[in-house]
Amino acid sequence: MKKQILEVLREHKDTFVSGEDLSKKIGVSRTAVWKHMKQLKEDGYQIESVSRKGYHLVKEGDTLDPNVLEVDLKNEYIGKKIYHFESVDSTNNVAKKMAHEGAIEGTVVIAEEQTKGRGRLGREWLSPKGDGIWMSIILRPEISPSEAMIITQVTAAAITLAMRKILHEDIGIKWPNDIVLHKKKVCGILTEMSAELDSMNFIVVGMGVNANVDIEDFPEEVKDKAISMKTYFGEAVSRKDLTMQILHEFEALYSDFAKNGDIKKTIDICKKYSVTLGKRVKIISRQKEIEAEAIDLTKDGQLLIRHDNGEIEEVLSGEVSVRGLYEYV
C-alpha cells in the first residue's frame, strides 16, 4: 500500500495529488491514505500536504523499508527479497536460520538494531538502533569451503566501490574483511558458511556499516579503531542510497564469480584500494605471531607476505594488523 502511494507521489513529482485521487487510484479509503502518508513521514519522507490541493513529495526518505528498497533496487536477484527487522540478535543468525529453511540466493536481512552483533571470532560488534546498516546476504555458490575467502573479497570490493561512488572519499580495504575511512574501521564483514567437506550448503555474508552511528558514545577502546561516516563528514549519509549501491555493486561482482568463475575484477579492486599491501604487517595466528611485508593478493584473494628472510608465504588465517592502522605502530 505504502509502496503504491509512493509510486503515485513520484509520478506527480512536480504537482499535488489529492487524497481523493489517491484513494481512487489505489482503491482504499481516504483514511487509509492518510494513515500511510503519516507512516511515510515517519520514515523520513518529506511530504507537503495542503488542504484542497493534496499531497506533494518534497524529498525522498531514508528508510530501509523493503517496500521501498525492493522497488528502487534495480537488481536481478540480490535483494529481490528483503526482510527488515526492528531488532534482532544478529542479522547473520537470522539469515543462517532462513538459509537452513531454504531461503533462496540473494535474500537479504536488514535490521535497525543488533543486540548481539558479531565480528570475526565471536567478537562484539556494536550495532545501535537506527543509525547503521546491519545487513546480511544469503548466497548459494557452488564452491568448496576453501574458496569462501573469495566471497569476503567480493563483498569488500562491492562496499568500497559503493562508498566511493556515494561519498567520493578515500575508502580503503584492510585485508581481509575491514573497510577503513581515515585509518579507522567504518565497516566490517563477517562471512559464515554451512558446508560439507567439499561443497557449500550456503554462505551468509554480513556487513556492519557505521553509517550514522554516534561513535562518540562508544567505549574508548572501540572509538580508537572505529569511525562513522556521520562523525567524519559531520552530517548523516543516506543509508538507503548506500544500501542500494552496495547491493547493486555486489550483484555485479558476485555474478562475475558465481556465474562465470571470474574473480579478476574483484581482486583488482581489492588490490587498488588495499591499505594492507606494501605495508609492514603483524600476523597473529593460533600458532605464532610474525611480522612481515604484505606484498600481494593471490587470484583467490589470499594475502601474500614476504618474510624478512625473503621467503614468500600465503597467509591462510589469523589476525592481520597493519602498521599505521589501529594500534599497530
Added chain:
Amino acid sequence: MKKQILEVLREHKDTFVSGEDLSKKIGVSRTAVWKHMKQLKEDGYQIESVSRKGYHLVKEGDTLDPNVLEVDLKNEYIGKKIYHFESVDSTNNVAKKMAHEGAIEGTVVIAEEQTKGRGRLGREWLSPKGDGIWMSIILRPEISPSEAMIITQVTAAAITLAMRKILHEDIGIKWPNDIVLHKKKVCGILTEMSAELDSMNFIVVGMGVNANVDIEDFPEEVKDKAISMKTYFGEAVSRKDLTMQILHEFEALYSDFAKNGDIKKTIDICKKYSVTLGKRVKIISRQKEIEAEAIDLTKDGQLLIRHDNGEIEEVLSGEVSVRGLYEYV
C-alpha cells in the same frame, strides 16, 4: 525411573527382586514398577517374572534409549548427553539446529528412523525405522574449515575399530567417508560444518550404519552397492553394543586430535584398513574425471594419487570410485 529399575535388576543378576522391594527401593508404586517393566520388555530386555519371587533380568535389551546408553557408556564427554527420537528428517539437521542453539561438544542425536536421510552432496540415504544406527555427534574443535577432513577420518577409524571389535570381520574404509563390508557400503559418514573463514563454529558428523536393515527391501540400484550386517551375518547385531563401541572409540581418537593435535593413530588406522590405497581409482570432480593410482594418505587425511605420467597429486575433493568396488570395474 526405567534407568533405576534396570540398575537394581542388574545388581541382582543371579536372583529375583520382588516388586515390593523394587517399589520400596525406588520409591514408586508397584503399579509403576509393573509399567516400567513392561516398557523394558518392549525395549527387548528379557525379564523373567515369577509370582511370589519377582523379577529377574535374563538378557539385556537392544535399545538406543538414552536412559540406558548414558548409564552404560563409559565416556567423558562424547555421548554424555544423548537425544533419542523415533523419527526425524535427518539426525544431522536436528544436531545442526541444536548446535546453533548452543548444544555442548559431544552431544549425540540418535533416531530410529530418518525420513530425509542424506549422504554426501544431498544424496538420499535410506534410513528405515528401527533397524539401523542413524546418529550424529556435535563437535566444537578449534580448527579451520580446511581441516574438517580430519573429523571424517577420525569417525571412519572409530567406526572401523568398533565394527571389527564387535563383529570380528574384515571391515574396510573407502576413502573418505564409506565403511565397507564384503565390498559393499555398510556405513556412510556425512560431515557438515558451520564456520567462519578460518574458524569453526561447530561440526556435526553423522553416520548411517545399516546394522539390521533389510537390504532386500531396498531398490535394485542401492542393493548393488549397499549391505547390512544382518544380511551378511544372517542374524541381527546388537545396535546398542555397536553404538556404545563406536562412541567409545570415537572419544579416544577425537580427543587425541582435539586436545593434543595428534592425528597419527587415526591416520594409521585409516591406512591399515583402507580399501582404496594401492588401487586404481577414478576421481570425478566438478571440473574433470581422471583415473590414477591411490598411493597414500597425507597426515591430514587427504588422498595422494599417482597419475599415469608419474606425477603425484593430493585429492582435495570429488567423488572417488575404487576399481573392484561398486560399479567401477
